[in-house]
Amino acid sequence: MTNMIGCDVLVIGAGSGGLAAAKAAREHGAGSVVVLERNAYAGGILRQCIHDGFGLIRYGKILTGPEYAYKAYHEALRSGAEVLLGRHVANITPDRAVTLYSKGGIETYKAGAIVLATGCRERTRGAISIPGSRPAGIYTAGVAQRLINCQNILIGKRVVILGSGDIGMIMARRLKLEGISVVAVIEAMARPSGLARNVSQCLYDYGIPLYVNTTITEIIGKKRVEAVRIASVDERMKPIQGTESVLECDTLVLSVGLIPENEVALTCGVRVNDDNSVVTDDFLQTSVRGVFSCGNSRHIMDLADYVSEQGETAGGNAAKYILGQPLDAWDESRTSCMKKGFPDDNTVTCTICPSGCQIGWNRANDTFTGNRCPRGKLFARQEMTDPVRTVTTTVRIHNSNIETLVPVRSIKPVPKDEVINVVRSLNGICLDEMEDGDRIEVPLKCGGIAEMIADKEIKEC
Amino acid sequence: MTEVYDIIIIGAGAVGCAIAREFSRYRLNVAVLEKERDVAYGTSGRNSAVVHAGFNNKTGSLMARLCVEGNEGFEDTARMLGVPYRKTGKILVAFDRDDMEELGRIIEQGEANGCQGLRLIDGNELHEIAPDIGGIGGMLSPNTAIFDPFEYCIALAENAHANGVSFRFGSEVCSISKEDDLFVVTAGSDEYRSRYVINSAGLYSDRVSAMVGIDDYTLYPCRGEYYILDKIAEAYLSIPAYPVPKPGIGGLGVHLTPTIDGNIIIGPSAEYIGERDDYSSTSDIMDKLWNEACNLLPRIERRHIIGSYCGIRPKQAPPGEGGFRDFVIKEEKSVPGFINLIGIESPGLTAAVPIAGMVVDIVREHENLEEKPDYIKYREPRIRFRELNIEERQRLIEENPEYGEIVCRCQMVTKAEIREAIENVFGTVSISSVKYRAWATTGRCNGGYCLAKITDMLINEYGIVPDKITYRGCGSEMYFGNVK
Numbered sequence: 001m002t003n004m005i006g007c008d009v010l011v012i013g014a015g016s017g018g019l020a021a022a023k024a025a026r027e028h029g030a031g032s033v034v035v036l037e038r039n040a041y042a043g044g045i046l047r048q049c050i051h052d053g054f055g056l057i058r059y060g061k062i063l064t065g066p067e068y069a070y071k072a073y074h075e076a077l078r079s080g081a082e083v084l085l086g087r088h089v090a091n092i093t094p095d096r097a098v099t100l101y102s103k104g105g106i107e108t109y110k111a112g113a114i115v116l117a118t119g120c121r122e123r124t125r126g127a128i129s130i131p132g133s134r135p136a137g138i139y140t141a142g143v144a145q146r147l148i149n150c151q152n153i154l155i156g157k158r159v160v161i162l163g164s165g166d167i168g169m170i171m172a173r174r175l176k177l178e179g180i181s182v183v184a185v186i187e188a189m190a191r192p193s194g195l196a197r198n199v200s201q202c203l204y205d206y207g208i209p210l211y212v213n214t215t216i217t218e219i220i221g222k223k224r225v226e227a228v229r230i231a232s233v234d235e236r237m238k239p240i241q242g243t244e245s246v247l248e249c250d251t252l253v254l255s256v257g258l259i260p261e262n263e264v265a266l267t268c269g270v271r272v273n274d275d276n277s278v279v280t281d282d283f284l285q286t287s288v289r290g291v292f293s294c295g296n297s298r299h300i301m302d303l304a305d306y307v308s309e310q311g312e313t314a315g316g317n318a319a320k321y322i323l324g325q326p327l328d329a330w331d332e333s334r335t336s337c338m339k340k341g342f343p344d345d346n347t348v349t350c351t352i353c354p355s356g357c358q359i360g361w362n363r364a365n366d367t368f369t370g371n372r373c374p375r376g377k378l379f380a381r382q383e384m385t386d387p388v389r390t391v392t393t394t395v396r397i398h399n400s401n402i403e404t405l406v407p408v409r410s411i412k413p414v415p416k417d418e419v420i421n422v423v424r425s426l427n428g429i430c431l432d433e434m435e436d437g438d439r440i441e442v443p444l445k446c447g448g449i450a451e452m453i454a455d456k457e458i459k460e461c
Numbered sequence: 462m463t464e465v466y467d468i469i470i471i472g473a474g475a476v477g478c479a480i481a482r483e484f485s486r487y488r489l490n491v492a493v494l495e496k497e498r499d500v501a502y503g504t505s506g507r508n509s510a511v512v513h514a515g516f517n518n519k520t521g522s523l524m525a526r527l528c529v530e531g532n533e534g535f536e537d538t539a540r541m542l543g544v545p546y547r548k549t550g551k552i553l554v555a556f557d558r559d560d561m562e563e564l565g566r567i568i569e570q571g572e573a574n575g576c577q578g579l580r581l582i583d584g585n586e587l588h589e590i591a592p593d594i595g596g597i598g599g600m601l602s603p604n605t606a607i608f609d610p611f612e613y614c615i616a617l618a619e620n621a622h623a624n625g626v627s628f629r630f631g632s633e634v635c636s637i638s639k640e641d642d643l644f645v646v647t648a649g650s651d652e653y654r655s656r657y658v659i660n661s662a663g664l665y666s667d668r669v670s671a672m673v674g675i676d677d678y679t680l681y682p683c684r685g686e687y688y689i690l691d692k693i694a695e696a697y698l699s700i701p702a703y704p705v706p707k708p709g710i711g712g713l714g715v716h717l718t719p720t721i722d723g724n725i726i727i728g729p730s731a732e733y734i735g736e737r738d739d740y741s742s743t744s745d746i747m748d749k750l751w752n753e754a755c756n757l758l759p760r761i762e763r764r765h766i767i768g769s770y771c772g773i774r775p776k777q778a779p780p781g782e783g784g785f786r787d788f789v790i791k792e793e794k795s796v797p798g799f800i801n802l803i804g805i806e807s808p809g810l811t812a813a814v815p816i817a818g819m820v821v822d823i824v825r826e827h828e829n830l831e832e833k834p835d836y837i838k839y840r841e842p843r844i845r846f847r848e849l850n851i852e853e854r855q856r857l858i859e860e861n862p863e864y865g866e867i868v869c870r871c872q873m874v875t876k877a878e879i880r881e882a883i884e885n886v887f888g889t890v891s892i893s894s895v896k897y898r899a900w901a902t903t904g905r906c907n908g909g910y911c912l913a914k915i916t917d918m919l920i921n922e923y924g925i926v927p928d929k930i931t932y933r934g935c936g937s938e939m940y941f942g943n944v945k
Contacts, residue, residue: 106854121909126768152945154927223933224936
């Protein structure tokens with residue numbers, strides 16, 4: 001009934017890993033490279049990550065998620081890879097026949113090699129069994145992010161966030177910027193689980209309370225969330241009696257971990273670990289020959305840049321596999337330099353590169369500690385005297401009865417205290433259209449203007 | 462002007478919907494009043510989804526008789542209405558000699574009730590049937606089955622609706638009086654007149670009864686908590702596995718049941734609680750459930766858990782007494798035309814159709830019920846893309862490309878199925894109504910992938926503003942409008 005379509009390298013997933021894999025496969029000599037993406041857009045989760053902080057390693061500059069996705073997508077296209085959207089892969093056989101569903105029907109590809117780049121999903125309330133009721137108003141951070149940043153939907157007005165992973169902290173800041181009250185971020189461990197730079201720039205910048213060694217023991221509210229009960233936990237993570245208190249809120253956002261998404265991979269018999277990550281050798285090859293894995297579906301990673309790098313290795317190896325060439329080993333050590341948890345006291349967390357140096361500055365004799373490069377000094381001095389931030393937000397576009405949000409960012413950083421003002425000013429406007437590179441000027445309270453530019457990906461939406 | 466009905470049914474659970482369908486065979490003007498925004502929001506949608514055989518209930522009781530009858534007719538009803546059903550059988554698992562002795566007694570009771578095929582099995586046979594289950598032996602009940610309780614209630618209601626029954630959702634009955642020969646039933650600002658009133662209000666049936674002055678019933682809500690496991694554990698169990706029931710617990714013990722869709726459910730506990738709508742899970746019970754489930758099926762792991770839920774039994778037996786009191790199904794002599802159904806807990810779901818038959822028979826005593834010549838017996842089964850073979854799927858996509866768009870990736874639900882669920886005959890639109898019909902959001906990601914897509918459809922294709930999208934009706938608003 002369905003014809004087999006042959007291709008050299010088939011990549012499943014058009015997120016940062018898959019797009020980089022496709023490009024690398026082409027560059028290493030694969031003739032036909034096809035990327036299958038179930039969503040109607042490429043870029044994966046990056047498309048909803050409108051904040052900046054991407055691209056430092058790969059492009060040497062700080063990009064927003066949509067900008068990074070745009071680059072990765074167009075690099076893949078330019079390399080000659082074919083990126084097919086709206087393709088839902090249902091099944092892979094051990095001999096690399098891939099069956100997919102789309103509006104056009106059911107198709108089967110027969111690939112010389114496969115790269116699994118299926119990303120991850122979020123751990124849910126169900127999976128961690130939080131006691132209490134089951135009202136409306138409980139969202140994972142990624143769903144909240146999609147609804148707010150892409151669909152302009154207000155998920156709540158008073159939010160408690162469980163878990164201090166990076167997405168949780170980034171969402172805390174986003175909520176605050178959009179005028180939503182963030183009651184607290186709750187973390188069961190003794191320190192935040194995300195990057196120090198996010199603790200600093202998402203929580204500290206906005207005075208968002210962070211309760212560590214604390215957990216939610218009950219969700220309260222029959223129809224909509226009304227409150228959560230919290231309690232301190234002991235060293236075995238068990239709630240300590242007598243420490244309970246109630247936080248009133250209408251929404252609970254969960255940032256309680258990511259699970260590699262490998263259910264499609266499992267259909268071809270790929271071995272996975274207990275945490276659902278894929279078992280691979282040093283060359284990112286899975287237990288099924290010719291099937292490679294990269295990015296968050298292989299193992300949860302901290303930065304999109306690392307996902308791209310790993311995708312590159314996996315895609316390159318997929319090409320080499322079919323050409324009978326020796327494979328490249330992936331260097332696991334490259335991804336472990338990020339500073340996590342609380343920033344050190346009396347220091348600033350440098351965001352110029354992902355190292356996240358904790359830099360101290362002695363004003364009296366103008367000496368610095370903790371910086372691994374000279375740029376850190378400049379950053380620390382600026383941060384301690386006149387802190388600035390790039391503003392990232394969205395602008396409403398109303399075009400022939402369809403409303404969309406377009407991600408924008410400031411061309412230059414603005415004083416830290418002006419960020420909320422800029423976001424709120426932009427929330428009041430609605431444009432008919434915004435083209436790539438169009439600029440919007442927002443007056444600053446301190447005088448001057450913030451120049452906002454649309455991310456280079458609007459037309460791909 | 463108020464509407465005059467022959468029959469008003471209060472409550473759109475399985476029993477209320479089955480009664481509506483039974484009456485819809487006749488030339489009668491029938492309405493169902495339901496306080497929630499959809500069918501099966503109460504106990505009917507919160508249970509183990511098992512068609513019981515009838516051996517657990519006391520011989521001679523209504524529970525025993527109606528359960529056995531219900532079991533015998535279930536497959537036919539399910540087929541006529543297009544409801545997923547599978548006769549899996551069921552095992553009761555014995556862990557010691559005492560359990561085996563108790564099983565002997567249960568078989569005797571079951572046979573007296575009319576259950577067919579009950580027999581003891583030894584350890585070898587137990588492990589052939591369910592290789593991963595612990596225990597030294599047990600009992601096999603071949604006629605026990607599993608089914609989809611949501612689709613069952615929806616199907617009963619849709620079939621009744623197709624035959625002219627009118628369903629009023631969001632209609633919470635607050636008073637019932639009698640004027641001349643007619644009942645006047647008030648729900649919110651609406652008033653309905655009817656010659657008969659059937660009280661199938663489940664957890665609230667004692668209160669509805671009190672509205673006509675009959676206040677000698679008291680229901681004691683008894684909560685059961687459940688876990689749901691990932692389909693990855695589907696292969697561990699193909700047949701419901703129960704412990705041997707301990708006398709007086711008021712439930713059937715924590716058991717493991719495969720669902721028709723391939724998840725395993727664990728539960729329920731049995732705990733008397735104060736409020737009738739407190740569907741909260743508690744950490745103590747959750748731990749207990751897990752430990753008992755691991756006894757039965759040691760292979761399960763915590764990482765398999767994808768969700769939890771609770772149901773509440775409308776028990777007539779107070780906490781001190783425990784156990785079961787028989788169903789009350791009768792016309793109240795002091796209020797002719799008022800038919801009470803009180804304490805319809807398990808096996809009420811299995812017995813819903815025979816219960817409905819009993820209610821019709823009560824009315825038949827007073828009325829000459831005339832059958833409709835154009836009664837529609839069958840309901841077209843819902844298309845479940847995930848259950849079709851590849852040729853059928855391909856054909857569907859060619860007919861309607863929206864079958865090629867997978868919206869819920871965990872359960873493989875297509876956009877066409879979501880659309881069908883949204884466009885249901887009752888016009889009830891909520892995340893839960895989509896969930897119960899299409900089965901989207903019920904998988905391992907709990908809607909992480911599809912919730913935003915369903916939301917987008919509701920807003921951009923159906924013009925529903927964000928703050929009108931609810932989880933399960935008024936008060937459970939999902940969103941508070943637009944961000945900007």
